[in-house]
Amino acid sequence: MPERRYRHWACPARTIFPCPVNAIATAEIIGRDPAYGEVKRVFVSPEQRGKGISKLIMASLESHLTENDVWLARLETGMRQPAAICLYERIGGVERGPFSEYQPDPSSLFMEKKLDP
Secondary structure (H helix, E strand, O other), X not given: OOOOOEEEEOOOOOEOEEEEOOEEEEEEEEOOOOOEEEEEEXXXXXXXXXXXXXXXXXXXXXXXXXXOOOOEEEEEEEOOOHHHHHHHHHXXXXXXXXXXXXXXXXXXXXXXXXOOO
């Protein structure tokens, strides 16, 4: 079995998540009422796709949010990202309108998921 290595990736004011090599994920906790976590990036390299890594990453992001008393995850993705849209739908994401400072955009899809306590 290959050695498991982890890489951290972060931007200022964003939460850091350990991810398998060749995968990136970030979520920013937004302290509005209600507080929510915005999933900003989820990327799995092409050679690692189809192994369930993105579902594990999303579960990790959601777990981190609930550990910080955040019970809502939101995201914006492109309409030309069918794999991403399918993933978010499979894990329980539902379509919603623009949020925060996003404006309506025909090339964007906005989704959210209520997280279980």
